[in-house]
Amino acid sequence: MEEFNASKPIYLQLADRINRQIVSKELKAGEKLPSVRDMGIKYSVNPNTIQRTYSELEREGILEAKRGQGTFVTEQEARLVELRDNLKQEQILLFVQVMQEMGYSSLEMISGLKDHLNKLDIGDE
Template identity: 60%
Template sequence: MEEFQASKPIYWQIVDRICHQIVRGEIQPGEKLPSVREMAIQTGVNPNTVQRTYSELERMAIVESKRGQGTFVTEAKDIIIELKSRLQREIIEVFVNNMKELGYTKEEMIIGLKNFVEKEDRG
């Protein structure tokens, strides 16, 4: 069973996890997702909640449900690319807001980020 934050919608937390798994390549384009029941057992979550997760992913065009076969991750490259850049934007937004709150300028943020990344490259 997985851990969830009890004060945030659980359907959305599962949407988020699946999106991350797709971007990391742990779930491949065209791959079949577990059935609602399987996913409910894996996560320890109510099946209606899992159903809502799948409906939301379908609305976002990230998955497609094929009648009688199950739910599959999209093979459309543009959607996966868009998902990747959306997650990137979200992380950058959090970073930038935190830096702003501490009083850093745009230039300082960019220099700091550049230095950090280069240092990481050098190991």
């Protein structure tokens, strides 16, 4: 099981994990999530923490609670596309910040990224 980072609230780390599962299609639009209790057991956290995670993702329009049925991934395609783009932008920002801190220029970053993608044979050029 993955460990939690002490510098960020657990409910937000769980929200990030769920978001990544949605973007990677591990969780699909309209799919039911485990109950608060089952999710708490899975991650060894208090069910109140899971409830807070689910509530946060509902507020963001990522999850939808259906009374008496459970919690589901939204089927609003526009919201899922927006989520995917937001996660991509966050990762790019993080990458650029770290590379800048190490003293790399924009051209060095682009060149390094292209080289890396070419080695993986997933470049689009």
